[in-house]
Amino acid sequence: MTTTQQLTPLRGVKQSPLEEFFTSGHRTCQGCESALVMKLMIKAAGPRTIVLGSTGCMYVANTTYYSTPWVVPWMHTQLGSSGSAALGTAAGLKALMRKAKMKDEPINVIAFCGDGGGVDMGLSAISAALTHNDYNLLILLYDNESYANTDIQVSGSSPWGANSTFSPPGTVHRIMNKRWKKNMAGMLAAGHPQVRYIATGCASYATDMMNKVRKALSIGGPTFIHTFDPCPKGWDYDPMYSHELGMLAVQTGIWVQYEVEDGKITLNGPSRLLARGRPRLPVEKYLERQGRFAHFTKEDTAYFQQQVDDMWERWWIPGVVPPGMAEE
Amino acid sequence: MTTSADIQTLETEELISGSEAIARACALADVDVITAYPIRPYDTVMQFVSKLIADGELTCEYIVAESEHSQFEIVKHASAVGARVFTGSSGVGWFYAFEALAVTCGLRLPMVAMVGNRALDDPGAFGCEHNDALAVRDLGWMLNWAATAQECIDTAFLAWRVAEDPRVFLPVAISTDGAFLTHSQQIVKVPDKSLVDRFLPPYDRGKFQLHPDNPITIAPQVNEDWLMEIRRQTDAAMRRARDVIIEAHEDFKSIFGRGGDPFLEEYMTDDADVVLMGMGTLTLPLKVTVRRLRERGHKVGFIRVKWFRPFPTPEIIESLSRFKAVGVIDRDYSLGSPLHGGVLFNEVRSTMYSSDSRVPIIGFVAGLGGREITLRSTREMFEITEKAAEEGTKGQEIHWIGVRE
Numbered sequence: 228m229t230t231t232q233q234l235t236p237l238r239g240v241k242q243s244p245l246e247e248f249f250t251s252g253h254r255t256c257q258g259c260e261s262a263l264v265m266k267l268m269i270k271a272a273g274p275r276t277i278v279l280g281s282t283g284c285m286y287v288a289n290t291t292y293y294s295t296p297w298v299v300p301w302m303h304t305q306l307g308s309s310g311s312a313a314l315g316t317a318a319g320l321k322a323l324m325r326k327a328k329m330k331d332e333p334i335n336v337i338a339f340c341g342d343g344g345g346v347d348m349g350l351s352a353i354s355a356a357l358t359h360n361d362y363n364l365l366i367l368l369y370d371n372e373s374y375a376n377t378d379i380q381v382s383g384s385s386p387w388g389a390n391s392t393f394s395p396p397g398t399v400h401r402i403m404n405k406r407w408k409k410n411m412a413g414m415l416a417a418g419h420p421q422v423r424y425i426a427t428g429c430a431s432y433a434t435d436m437m438n439k440v441r442k443a444l445s446i447g448g449p450t451f452i453h454t455f456d457p458c459p460k461g462w463d464y465d466p467m468y469s470h471e472l473g474m475l476a477v478q479t480g481i482w483v484q485y486e487v488e489d490g491k492i493t494l495n496g497p498s499r500l501l502a503r504g505r506p507r508l509p510v511e512k513y514l515e516r517q518g519r520f521a522h523f524t525k526e527d528t529a530y531f532q533q534q535v536d537d538m539w540e541r542w543w544i545p546g547v548v549p550p551g552m553a554e555e
Numbered sequence: 556m557t558t559s560a561d562i563q564t565l566e567t568e569e570l571i572s573g574s575e576a577i578a579r580a581c582a583l584a585d586v587d588v589i590t591a592y593p594i595r596p597y598d599t600v601m602q603f604v605s606k607l608i609a610d611g612e613l614t615c616e617y618i619v620a621e622s623e624h625s626q627f628e629i630v631k632h633a634s635a636v637g638a639r640v641f642t643g644s645s646g647v648g649w650f651y652a653f654e655a656l657a658v659t660c661g662l663r664l665p666m667v668a669m670v671g672n673r674a675l676d677d678p679g680a681f682g683c684e685h686n687d688a689l690a691v692r693d694l695g696w697m698l699n700w701a702a703t704a705q706e707c708i709d710t711a712f713l714a715w716r717v718a719e720d721p722r723v724f725l726p727v728a729i730s731t732d733g734a735f736l737t738h739s740q741q742i743v744k745v746p747d748k749s750l751v752d753r754f755l756p757p758y759d760r761g762k763f764q765l766h767p768d769n770p771i772t773i774a775p776q777v778n779e780d781w782l783m784e785i786r787r788q789t790d791a792a793m794r795r796a797r798d799v800i801i802e803a804h805e806d807f808k809s810i811f812g813r814g815g816d817p818f819l820e821e822y823m824t825d826d827a828d829v830v831l832m833g834m835g836t837l838t839l840p841l842k843v844t845v846r847r848l849r850e851r852g853h854k855v856g857f858i859r860v861k862w863f864r865p866f867p868t869p870e871i872i873e874s875l876s877r878f879k880a881v882g883v884i885d886r887d888y889s890l891g892s893p894l895h896g897g898v899l900f901n902e903v904r905s906t907m908y909s910s911d912s913r914v915p916i917i918g919f920v921a922g923l924g925g926r927e928i929t930l931r932s933t934r935e936m937f938e939i940t941e942k943a944a945e946e947g948t949k950g951q952e953i954h955w956i957g958v959r960e
Contacts, residue, residue, distance in 0.1 A: 275767045279632065292781055295772035300765045302635055303774035304628065305654055311625040315588070315632030316765070318616035322587035322638050326614065328757070329637065334767060352628070355621035 231363050232275060232333045234441035240434050244270055252294035258466025260456040260473060261285055261341075261369040263430040268337065268367055269299060271437035272444055276335035277320075279304045279312035281349065283341030284376040285369060309340035309366050310352030313449070317362035335444045336363065342370040342384035345453075346409050357419040357449045365443045365450045368411065371458035379461040383409050386481075387534070388527055389519045391461070396522035407534060412453040413547045416487040424450040426486035431473030432496055439486060446488070455482045463518025472516060480507040480535050483546030492547055502545050510535055562812050565747040573707040573736035576743050577669050577729065578603030580711030582613035583751040587638035590618045590626040594648035595681050596733035597671025601643070623648045627655035627666070634664040635773065637760040639715060642666065645733060646673030649687045659726050660695025660789060662774060665718030665758065666726040667711065671737045672835070672886075674924045682925015683733040685834065685887040689863070689898050695789050697727045697796055698864040700834040702820070704741040707731055709807065709814065712755055716803045719758045722795045730863075732886075734925060735836040746811060754810050797865045818867035819874060823849060824856035829940050830875075832858040833884035834899065837921075837928045844933040855937055860899065868906050875903070876912035880944035882936050884919045884928075884956075894918065896953045904950075915943045915950030921957055932957045 237243055248269040255262040265285055269276065278301045280286045286303055289296060304312035317336045323329035340349050345368035353366055373391050374380040380393040381404045390396055394403035416425045423446045428436040436454065443450035457472040459465070464472065476482040477497045484498040494502050501507055510532045514520040523531075541551045571579070577600050581589060591601035607613040616633070620626035623644050630640035644652060649670060659666050670688040674680035688698055697717065701707045707729065714727035731737050765773060777785060804817035820838070823845050824830055831841060841857040848855045858874060860867065875881050883904075885897020893901050900918035907914060919936050922928040936956055943950055 274770075277636070277765060277767065287776055290772060290775040292775045292777040295775055297772050298770060300767060300770040301772045302632070302765050304632065305658060307624065308628040308655075311620070311628035312632045314618060314625075315629035316636055318588050318618060318629065319633030319636035319638035319640075322616040322633070323636065326585075326587065328587075329766075351621050352625045355625060359618065 230333055231445050231447045232273070232335060234271065234273065234445050236438045236441060237434050243434070243437065244273070246270070248274060248298040250296050250298060252291070252296040253289040254291065255284065255288045256460050256466070258459040258469045259284070260430050260458065260469045261371055262289065264367070264369045264436070264454045264456055265289065265339070267430060267433055267437050268339070268440050271440040272335045272337060274299060275332070276337060277302070277316055279309065279316060279336070279338040281309040281312065281338065281340040281344040282306040283344050284371065285339060285341065287376050304338065306344045307348035307352060309338040309344060309349050310354070310356035313338035313364035313366055314356045314359055314362060317364045321362065333363070335365070337365045337367060339367040339369060341376070342368065342372060343374040343382045346370070346384040346411050347382055353451070354415070354418065357415060357422050357451060360421055360448045362449060363447050365440070365452065367440070368451070368453045369456050370453060371456045371461055372408070373458070373461045375458050375461040384411065387531060388523060390522060391519070401522055401524070402527065410549065412451065415451050417548065420490065422450060423448050424486065424488050427453045427455065427482070427484055429455045429473045429477060429482060429484060431470045431477070432484065435484070435495055442486070442488070461519070464516055468516065472513070475508065475513040475516070478508045479510045479513045480539050480546065481510060481513060485547055492544060494546070498546065501539070507539065562750070565750050566744045568742050569745050570740050571704060571743050572599065572738055572740045573701065573704045573731045574599035574671070574738070575603045576704045576708035577711050578607060579745055580708045581641050582607050583746065583748050584639065584712060584715055584755055586613070586615050586641045588616045588618070588630055588633035588640045590620050590629045590642045592620045592623050592626045592644070592648065594623070594645045595671070596673060596737040597643045597645040597669055599671070599737050600669050623652035624655055627652040627659070630666055631655055631659050631662065631664055634666055635662070635765045637758065637764045637766070639719070639758045640666055641668070643669035643671065645671040646687050647676050650675065650690065653690070656691050656696065657694050661785070663724040663763070663789065663792065664726060665715070665724055667714045667718055668726065668728045670728050670730045671733045672730055673733045680924040681733065683735060683886060684923050684925070685730065685885070685898070688728050688730045689887055691728065692864055692898070695725050695793060696864060697725055697862070698730060699727065699862050700730045700860065701736060702836055702838045702859060704736065704739070704743045707736065708743055708745065709811070712751060713803050713807060715758070716755050717796060717799050720799045721761060723792050723799050725789070725792055725796060730835065732836040750810055754806060793865055800862060800865070818860070818862050818870045820859040820861060821874065822857040822859070824858060824874070826854055827856035828854040828879045829937065829944050830856040830858050830878050831882045831884055831933070831936055831940065832860060832903070833886070834860050834863065835886065837884060837886065840928050840930050840933050844930055844937065848934070848937060853937070853941065863899070866902060866906070871903060871906050872910045875907060875914055876910050878914055880915045880917065880940045880950070882917045882919055882940035884921050884936065886922045888920055888923065894951060894953055900953070915948050917943050917950050918953040920953065920955045926957055929957065
């Protein structure tokens, strides 16, 4: 029976394979961190991989007829279909292999989606895919915190108060997006207890991110990774600061790096240190660097800080599992 | 060539419904991936499929999806890696999958789906209407309407054969009238797998198969640079489908010894002056009425359209040019369309524009929501059409039949 490819963990960036499977031909923006996620994701997964890409930046800007950047087999899927695309591909391969209509070998199946496709429209299909333990697949959500492909519209993953073309600050209403960002990985981990691996990642921590992809593909069954991708166009900052903004999001505690493996949560890297008591940077250090928060007043920043503080101080597991225990 | 004696030993007669017949076809065609989601009345097919799997009579990946959208997306992707697939839906469930239905054609994937024709809620109604399947008529789906449980199993084999032909690579929807066909049992000749294997070759995706040994990029952004050329290729595939259907029907007839004309079933039309035409199970009351009217001296007949896409344009022109008047029965509606007529009516009328005969064509909307098309209403439709023949009208009339005023 088909098993998974056993992909060894990288003990440092120097061990990273030299081969590229996501190369030239795409036309993503300068400083696009999501494009880096694609590059690292497939570098970690290797050539015996099928990638399914749902509609979003990483489809439209990435995959142009006659100039595909994908060295591996790649197929578009619909905006809300990353879960179904992964499931259908894995099921097709499995059926053909078990009936000896195709050579039996482990083939990685990765479906990616943006935050619009994953956190909003595709949530139902992702959740369904994560209940099918018979199939080996990874769903990777690259989160640039808006519908960036269609002109930067607010999504269920956009931060509170962010300026977007659907939530512009105005003379009467300064804050148009009053929703707090969904806790996607935590929700999926809580809701799908049999899934063996769910993680968050950020390409600012490239080795960690690649290892998470490798672990997700090697462990078997349906798995999920949510990456946090600074977006120069959508967040309004100089493209040279993408990496730095990713690190600031982690160091302020806004984005939490963790993995849930076989029911056990581990906070990774700087997030682990924050949980152990290293002081978090003020969220202002992160917010002030981006034009999307330029309309924030002191009160807005204080509100944002309070929500992040609550996440670290009142949640059951800091940054991962709300709520806290009720006082007896 | 199979002799009729051969076929007799290689087929068993069973009392099964249209849904069960298609489920049995899935097992005989060795389908690889099947997805299910409940909605009446099509879902009966998946009840039979799941039992066949549970009993070891069908080996496939069987996924109960969380919505029709996912149901169709899952098999779409399974088809891209080379798996033979089957799925289905009804009514608004089919519409919930609409995005997937649209892209399946552009991707040129040979999905086979059963539509258990059902009214589009609201207001809630389980009964048969053809608007669900007809909604995809412009997109590249091949659409077939079955009339009997025997045709359900036979059409399923034809559907995979035509869809998976590399000259075509387009999806097929087998339409089955809700309740009248999905839930009604008839005697069906169920063939042995050896006969099916002779008719139906394995699905070979060839150079379009998505696999690490064939690292292609499927469906990149083309925009105005290439989309029109690609649409034209899909159009060419649908044009080629016509000959592939004819070829498949001929092979089917030589192996299974049954089938008839691929596109039209004509009943007592040889000397007819007036005919009614329609699709699906309304065949039964119409045949009865044709016989009874003929006993009373009326020269009437009935024509059933089997493949709606590709539309049998030359067959219809040739056939209808012989008559003095034609009545087209739509178990559907097309609100605001030319003359406010039904879909089939307007297609037939458009088809006949280029013929010399300019036969009067009357439109009937009947049997919506599963309302029975009674013998009385079939007689009424013949009366109206005969009157049009006598008076030589141009046929600008639409009649709703069997509706309370």
